[in-house]
Amino acid sequence: MKSIYFTLKYFAITLWSMFVIAPFLWALSTSFKDFNSVTGGATYIPWLQFEPSLEGWKVLVRSPAKGGVDIIEPYFNSIFVTCTASLISIMLGTLAAYALSRFTFKAGIIKNNDITFFFISQRIMPPIVLSIPFFLMLGFLGLLDSLFGLILVYIVLLMPIAVWIMVDFFNKVPKEIDETALIDGCNPYQAFIKVVIPNSIPGLIVAVLFCIIFGWIDFFFAFILTFTEVQLLPVKIVALNSSVTPWWSLSASALVSVAPLVVVAFIVERYLSKGNLSGALK
Amino acid sequence: MAKIEFKNVGHSYDQTAKHPVYALKPFSLSWEDGGRYALLGPSGCGKTTMLNIISGLITPSEGNVFFNDQNITSVKTEQRNIAQVFQFPVIYNTMSVYDNLAFPLKCRKFSESHIRKKVNEVAEILNLSSVIDSGAKRLTADQKQLISLGRGLVREDVAAVLMDEPLTVIDPDLKFKLRRKLKEINSKYKTTLIYVTHDQNEAMTFAEKIIVMDSGQIVQRGSSKELFERPSTTFVAYFIGSPAMNIFNCSIANNELILGKFKLKIDKNPDQITSNDLKVGIRSEFIDLSDKPKENSIHVKIKSNEDFGNYKLLTCEFDNLEIKVKIKREQNVTSETTYLILSKNRLCLYEKEKLIN
Numbered sequence: 177m178k179s180i181y182f183t184l185k186y187f188a189i190t191l192w193s194m195f196v197i198a199p200f201l202w203a204l205s206t207s208f209k210d211f212n213s214v215t216g217g218a219t220y221i222p223w224l225q226f227e228p229s230l231e232g233w234k235v236l237v238r239s240p241a242k243g244g245v246d247i248i249e250p251y252f253n254s255i256f257v258t259c260t261a262s263l264i265s266i267m268l269g270t271l272a273a274y275a276l277s278r279f280t281f282k283a284g285i286i287k288n289n290d291i292t293f294f295f296i297s298q299r300i301m302p303p304i305v306l307s308i309p310f311f312l313m314l315g316f317l318g319l320l321d322s323l324f325g326l327i328l329v330y331i332v333l334l335m336p337i338a339v340w341i342m343v344d345f346f347n348k349v350p351k352e353i354d355e356t357a358l359i360d361g362c363n364p365y366q367a368f369i370k371v372v373i374p375n376s377i378p379g380l381i382v383a384v385l386f387c388i389i390f391g392w393i394d395f396f397f398a399f400i401l402t403f404t405e406v407q408l409l410p411v412k413i414v415a416l417n418s419s420v421t422p423w424w425s426l427s428a429s430a431l432v433s434v435a436p437l438v439v440v441a442f443i444v445e446r447y448l449s450k451g452n453l454s455g456a457l458k
Numbered sequence: 459m460a461k462i463e464f465k466n467v468g469h470s471y472d473q474t475a476k477h478p479v480y481a482l483k484p485f486s487l488s489w490e491d492g493g494r495y496a497l498l499g500p501s502g503c504g505k506t507t508m509l510n511i512i513s514g515l516i517t518p519s520e521g522n523v524f525f526n527d528q529n530i531t532s533v534k535t536e537q538r539n540i541a542q543v544f545q546f547p548v549i550y551n552t553m554s555v556y557d558n559l560a561f562p563l564k565c566r567k568f569s570e571s572h573i574r575k576k577v578n579e580v581a582e583i584l585n586l587s588s589v590i591d592s593g594a595k596r597l598t599a600d601q602k603q604l605i606s607l608g609r610g611l612v613r614e615d616v617a618a619v620l621m622d623e624p625l626t627v628i629d630p631d632l633k634f635k636l637r638r639k640l641k642e643i644n645s646k647y648k649t650t651l652i653y654v655t656h657d658q659n660e661a662m663t664f665a666e667k668i669i670v671m672d673s674g675q676i677v678q679r680g681s682s683k684e685l686f687e688r689p690s691t692t693f694v695a696y697f698i699g700s701p702a703m704n705i706f707n708c709s710i711a712n713n714e715l716i717l718g719k720f721k722l723k724i725d726k727n728p729d730q731i732t733s734n735d736l737k738v739g740i741r742s743e744f745i746d747l748s749d750k751p752k753e754n755s756i757h758v759k760i761k762s763n764e765d766f767g768n769y770k771l772l773t774c775e776f777d778n779l780e781i782k783v784k785i786k787r788e789q790n791v792t793s794e795t796t797y798l799i800l801s802k803n804r805l806c807l808y809e810k811e812k813l814i815n
């Protein structure tokens with residue numbers, strides 16, 4: 177009985193891993209092909225039997241003047257914008273979430289939950305609704321087509337995620353933890369920094385992960401709010417497309433653009449175990 | 459150490475409401491320095507609210523709190539020198555046992571050598587020395603609760619150690635040991651201990667003085683003997699003791715108490731009784747059996763006889779009323795009826811649910 181369960185479990189896991197890994201392998205193999213290998217097809221082994229070519233990768237670093245699409249600068253722009261916006265969103269969002277979780281706010285009929293919902297509602301709205309106001313506001317501030325402008329917009333987009341995740345997390349951290357810290361002689365700020373934050377690392381990691389993912393994959397606002405001065409990776413990758421779809425360079429760029437997320441996922445994976453996500457009391 | 463005093467302290471959680479509901483109705487009370495108190499009452503009667511007012515986590519909506527005659531009502535928790543242990547162990551998961559115990563001293567900027575000395579001393583008392591360097595997260599529930607307690611004990615100057623049902627998560631055997639340890643600590647360091655519980659046995663065995671609460675009010679304050687023998691309200695009479703006190707409606711006529719068809723002598727002056735909402739109570743422990751009628755005896759039918767090992771509990775009936783009697787286990791009861799002696803100095807008379815003294 178036990179061995180059947182064991183076999184089934186591993187069978188399921190194997191199946192699922194293949195499902196997840198296959199597209200990566202496919203992209204990897206395609207990125208080393210050229211036009212003929214992609215369209216010609218292989219005689220025996222589909223993914224392995226072809227003449228390798230580095231053309232798909234070289235296009236990504238060649239300057240536009242030589243017919244390439246240089247993604248190096250957009251790549252670092254994307255990393256910079258995503259990290260900065262995520263960091264600021266997490267800091268502000270965590271403070272806001274702590275306040276929403278621990279203190280009672282009341283303005284007429286508006287209470288804590290309504291404020292929390294207001295934050296989330298920013299993400300429920302279709303982004304298109306925000307595009308014109310953002311465009312006009314950044315234009316007014318002279319921040320269109322600039323890294324700083326993008327960071328501002330991304331903070332607006334990412335902070336609700338941070339607030340949402342952290343409110344939920346803080347609600348699960350018993351308030352007795354904070355109270356104990358006060359009793360032990362911390363003032364409320366010290367209690368937050370020394371006790372609440374260290375106990376909230378798992379929640380913070382989840383929030384960071386979500387902010388980074390949502391910041392990294394945004395195409396819409398990066399496309400609308402930038403022109404020539406500043407470009408982000410997703411927008412630049414689209415520029416790869418031409419009348420003949422360059423599958424090889426598209427595959428290569430797909431791989432380099434998921435790479436940072438994969439790295440982040442490997443780093444935080446250990447914190448995402450179930451035990452870590454439950455509250456501080458057990 | 460300090461004497462703690464409440465003057466007309468009351469609290470309502472929603473002060474904006476038109477008719478505020480008191481979680482704690484205004485009252486005055488003082489806790490003597492170095493005393494060992496239990497706060498006893500059913501769930502939701504306001505025990506936690508009272509502790510949180512002492513520690514400053516809640517500012518009372520009415521009245522003032524004094525430590526050693528100093529009004530500290532608006533002093534913040536972190537400046538109050540109170541230790542509080544909650545129902546579930548609260549530990550700093552990310553720190554070691556040592557750092558957990560040292561935390562209150564570090565916050566107060568004591569020297570490193572003083573901290574080490576105190577922490578080791580307290581760890582010794584609480585049998586935590588062997589795990590002092592391990593991460594606090596890995597310990598068992600009762601060790602964690604000891605850490606919570608230890609954080610209160612490392613500070614020499616605490617005004618009081620407040621414990622909110624601290625032994626709930628701990629298994630019965632250890633509970634007993636810990637209660638004894640707490641008593642030891644109390645007599646060694648002369649720390650004022652206030653212990654909240656809804657378990658009467660815990661309160662009785664732990665405290666010198668028990669404060670009984672019901673729906674936001676203090677109903678009685680006294681030693682376990684006083685609470686047991688002279689419960690000041692019928693609530694206390696029901697709440698304390700197992701089984702609860704036998705209580706019956708009754709009336710007074712010709713200086714005698716009328717209980718069903720029986721007339722009983724009482725040691726109270728009936729003139730002081732004005733209302734006819736009158737009850738009489740007697741503990742099942744204080745009733746004696748007799749084969750023949752005697753003074754203050756009632757004739758009853760025995761309905762059941764349960765053996766609890768260390769005692770027997772008789773359930774008797776008269777006039778459709780039930781009365782429980784605790785007798786020694788050696789005592790054999792064979793007959794179907796018996797006389798119960800309700801001696802007059804054991805009878806408690808309640809007028810409008812309050813004891814007549």
Ligand SMILES: Nc1ncnc2c1ncn2[C@@H]1O[C@H](COP(=O)(O)OP(=O)(O)O)[C@@H](O)[C@H]1O
Pocket residue numbers: 471472481499500501502503504505506507508
């Ligand atoms: N934070 C709160 N907000 C509103 N009402 C509360 C709050 N905490 C407790 N109460 C109410 O106050 C009363 C007393 O609660 P509490 O002091 O926790 O009782 P106990 O500790 O004796 O079980 C209860 O009726 C409870 O519902």
Ligand SMILES: [Mg+2]
Pocket residue numbers: 502505506622
């Ligand atoms: Mg409580």
